[in-house]
Amino acid sequence: MAQYAVLIYANDSADATTEELAAHQRYADEMVNSGAMVAAFGLEPAGTATSMRGDVVTDGPFVDTKEVVAGFYVIEARDLDAALEIAGRNPALRQGGGVEVRPVRGGFVTPPTR
Amino acid sequence: MTGPAEVQAAVADAHRRGWALVLAATVRVTRDLDLAEECVQEAYAAALVAWTRDGVPRNPTGWLTLTARRRAIDALRRERVLRTKLPLLVLPEETADGFVEDAMRDTLVEQAEDAVPDDRLRLIFMCCHPALAREAQMALTLRLVCGVPTGDIARAFLVSETTMAARLTRAKKKISTARIPYRVPRAAELPARLDAVLGVIYLLFTLGHTAPAGPPLLRADLVDRAVHLTRVLRELMPDEPEVRGLLALLLVTDARRATRVDEDGRLLRLEEQDRSRWDRAALAEARDLLVDCLRGGRPGRYVLQAAIASAYAEAPTFAQTDWQGILSLYDQLLSVWPSPVVALNRTVAVARVYGPARALAEVEQLESNGRLAGYHYLPAVKADLLRRLGRTDQAALAYRQALELTRNDAERRFLADRLAGLTGPAAHDDGTG
Numbered sequence: 001m002a003q004y005a006v007l008i009y010a011n012d013s014a015d016a017t018t019e020e021l022a023a024h025q026r027y028a029d030e031m032v033n034s035g036a037m038v039a040a041f042g043l044e045p046a047g048t049a050t051s052m053r054g055d056v057v058t059d060g061p062f063v064d065t066k067e068v069v070a071g072f073y074v075i076e077a078r079d080l081d082a083a084l085e086i087a088g089r090n091p092a093l094r095q096g097g098g099v100e101v102r103p104v105r106g107g108f109v110t111p112p113t114r
Numbered sequence: 115m116t117g118p119a120e121v122q123a124a125v126a127d128a129h130r131r132g133w134a135l136v137l138a139a140t141v142r143v144t145r146d147l148d149l150a151e152e153c154v155q156e157a158y159a160a161a162l163v164a165w166t167r168d169g170v171p172r173n174p175t176g177w178l179t180l181t182a183r184r185r186a187i188d189a190l191r192r193e194r195v196l197r198t199k200l201p202l203l204v205l206p207e208e209t210a211d212g213f214v215e216d217a218m219r220d221t222l223v224e225q226a227e228d229a230v231p232d233d234r235l236r237l238i239f240m241c242c243h244p245a246l247a248r249e250a251q252m253a254l255t256l257r258l259v260c261g262v263p264t265g266d267i268a269r270a271f272l273v274s275e276t277t278m279a280a281r282l283t284r285a286k287k288k289i290s291t292a293r294i295p296y297r298v299p300r301a302a303e304l305p306a307r308l309d310a311v312l313g314v315i316y317l318l319f320t321l322g323h324t325a326p327a328g329p330p331l332l333r334a335d336l337v338d339r340a341v342h343l344t345r346v347l348r349e350l351m352p353d354e355p356e357v358r359g360l361l362a363l364l365l366v367t368d369a370r371r372a373t374r375v376d377e378d379g380r381l382l383r384l385e386e387q388d389r390s391r392w393d394r395a396a397l398a399e400a401r402d403l404l405v406d407c408l409r410g411g412r413p414g415r416y417v418l419q420a421a422i423a424s425a426y427a428e429a430p431t432f433a434q435t436d437w438q439g440i441l442s443l444y445d446q447l448l449s450v451w452p453s454p455v456v457a458l459n460r461t462v463a464v465a466r467v468y469g470p471a472r473a474l475a476e477v478e479q480l481e482s483n484g485r486l487a488g489y490h491y492l493p494a495v496k497a498d499l500l501r502r503l504g505r506t507d508q509a510a511l512a513y514r515q516a517l518e519l520t521r522n523d524a525e526r527r528f529l530a531d532r533l534a535g536l537t538g539p540a541a542h543d544d545g546t547g
Contacts, residue, residue, distance in 0.1 A: 002293050079204040079295040080245055081303070103292045 001076050003038055003104040004083040008090060010070040010097035012046045012061075023091035031075065036086055039109055042071040067097055074104060116169050124170045125161050132175035133261030134346065138233035139179045141296065143186040145202035147258065147286045150182075153189065154261075157182035204295040234259070235298045235350050238343075242311040243294045250285035251314045252321075257282055260339050270321060270336055308351075312360050312416060315343050319364050324522060337368055355407040359417030362400035362407075366423040369393035369400070381528035385432035397427055418447040437466035454485040458492055465499060474499040490519035494529060506536050 010016075031037040046061040046068040053062075061068050070092070077083035080101070087099050116124075136157065140150040157178045171177040241254040253271070256262040268278035288294070299307040322336025344361045351357050373387040404424060407417040422443045429435040444460035457480055465473035477496050486492045497512035513533040520526050 079293040080243075081295055081299070083293075084245075101292075 001078055002083075003074055003076050004080075004087070005102045005104050006073040006075055006083075006087045006090065007069050007100040007102065008071045008073070008092045008097065009067040009099065010092050010095065011066060012068045012070075016095075020091065020095055023095075027089060027091055028073075030089075031073070031086065036075045036077065038074040038076050040071070040073045043069060070097070074107075116166055118166060121162060121165045121170065124165060124174060125158060128161065128174040128178060129158060129261055130342070132178060134234045134237060134259045135175050135232060136178045136182055137258060137261070138237040140182045140186050141203065141237065142205065142233060143183050144190065145205065145296075147203070147289065149186065149189060151258070153182045153185040154178070156185055203290060204293045205297070232350070233296075234346060236296050238311055238347065239298055239307060240289065240294055240296050242307070242314045243289075244307070244310055245292060245294055246285055246288065248314070248317070250281060250288075251310070252318055253278060253281055254285050255314050255343070256318065256339070259343065262339070266335075270333065308354065308356065311347070312356060315340050315347070316360060316363075316416075318343075319367075323367065324525070334371075337364075337371075340364060341368060355411075356414045356416045358403045358407055359414060359420050362403040362420035363416055363423055365396040365400040365403075366420060366427050369396040369427060375524060379524055379527075380531070381524045384426065389431070392427065397424070400424055401428070412450070413446065415447065415451040418443055418450065422447065435466070437463055441467050454480055454483075455489070455491075458486060458489075458495060461495060461499075465502075470499045470502045474503065488519060490516050490525075492516075493519065497529075497532070501532070501536060510536050 028037070028040055031040075049059075049061045049068075051058050051060060051062045075083060075086055077086060083101055087101050090099050092099060133154070137150055137154045140153055141147060144150040144153065160181055161174070161178060165171070165174075238255070238259055241258055242251045246254065249271070253267055256267045256270070257264060264279050264282060265275045267282075268275040271278065273281075298304075318336055319340035322333040322338075322340065341361075341364050344357065344364055348354075348357050348361055369392050370387060371393070373382065373389075373391050375381055400420060401424060404417065404421055407413055408421060413421070422440055425436055425440050425443065441460070441463040444456070444463055448456050448460060458477065461473040461476045461480075464476060474496065477492065477499060480486055481492060481496070493512045493515035497509045497516060500506075500509035500512055510533060513529055513536070517526060517529045517533070520529060
């Protein structure tokens with residue numbers, strides 16, 4: 001098995017509808033139940049981002065585009081086809097956004113300290 | 115002892131016919147494309163020596179496969195510890211585990227030469243995986259499936275050998291790092307994935323048929339490779355109508371190879387070509403391939419393209435072409451493949467059935483929606499229609515636009531001749547027809 005990061009791209013608006021959020025929740029539950037989910041992170045809107053390039057600190061996301069990274073999953077799959085099958089069910093694909101699937105080289109998670 | 119010329123010919127033949135089979139079977143053992151390529155190359159080199167000494171074996175491909183796999187197993191033993199860190203290719207479920215262990219225990223080496231597994235489809239589908247860029251798919255297919263040397267691929271794509279080598283390395287790295295699996299897609303994925311494979315082969319054919327730039331109109335080797343690949347695919351997937359359709363399309367198109375240019379390398383229009391020199395055997399084979407495909411169900415893109423090409427080629431003379439039939443095939447094609455290029459080609463049939471004025475209106479509509487901007491055949495088709503309508507000045511302007519966009523030398527000469535001919539006495543030679 002291998003791990004893939006699924007970067008979720010969406011239109012940068014803070015106001016997702018309740019139905020949209022519910023679709024994402026159902027999809028996440030599905031992945032947890034199937035055992036594919038390794039980690040999941042939702043991000044605050046890109047307006048809250050701060051970017052650094054060389055010595056320069058700027059307001060906003062690193063790449064200024066209509067779609068921004070709204071969150072990401074790490075999933076486990078046996079190969080790319082299996083990963084694409086899982087990522088292809090992401091509700092973002094039917095909400096005007098999309099996903100990028102990238103093999104994970106390595107990593108670990110530490111919960112935030114209080 | 116066998117004569118050196120005979121052995122060289124046998125090895126060259128085994129390379130052309132057997133490369134994909136030998137490599138595909140070796141990849142299973144190595145699970146690493148570079149190592150597999152290396153072992154296969156060594157096996158072909160060893161064949162030159164061994165076949166000279168012992169004679170050409172009864173099953174050359176089987177001999178080469180066993181030799182390549184033996185080398186792979188030796189290499190794996192030497193590097194076993196070192197290689198555990200490398201990402202290996204993902205093998206299908208039924209063989210993934212235990213296969214390499216079997217290889218290490220030598221059970222594979224004991225196999226008869228006839229018992230070699232045919233993994234060519236896995237290899238083809240891996241090379242044409244949609245996670246790879248189209249250019250990488252084409253280069254990988256030529257390198258891994260056809261065994262074409264990197265330098266030759268570089269020349270076909272008009273890039274340096276270093277650039278091509280880097281492109282191949284990047285593609286292979288993506289295959290192993292992203293774990294693009296070494297297997298035939300499941301039934302649900304198959305139509306889309308097969309379409310990608312057919313697209314790659316068709317592009318390779320086109321690249322050989324009309325070189326994008328420079329003097330050689332026809333790069334026979336690429337054309338032959340594409341036809342051979344389609345034949346292999348047909349042998350492996352005999353029930354896929356679109357595979358048969360693609361083979362028919364390539365055969366019909368290539369049947370006119372000898373007549374596309376005159377002795378001076380000047381491009382000839384269909385009506386100027388000597389039909390008696392077309393490859394009748396290829397046309398007949400294409401016709402046979404198409405018969406069943408057109409009968410059953412909703413024909414796909416390649417079947418319909420082949421049917422159109424075949425209808426052009428089957429007419430005893432250009433004047434006797436079944437334009438109405440071709441137009442109705444174009445209508446079907448446009449419904450399964452709504453491409454602006456198809457819509458443009460369709461206007462050629464529209465001009466024959468309804469006259470050039472109606473065709474011109476359709477071309478202008480295509481021009482105004484902008485999806486064919488920069489496509490040199492659009493002004494070329496437009497120029498021809500304007501010429502036939504006697505609108506010489508506008509025709510000249512369109513020919514100049516077409517010339518600006520055309521890179522192929524033979525096509526450039528054709529357009530320049532047409533432009534020059536506009537002012538001559540034969541400007542309206544063929545009237546509306």
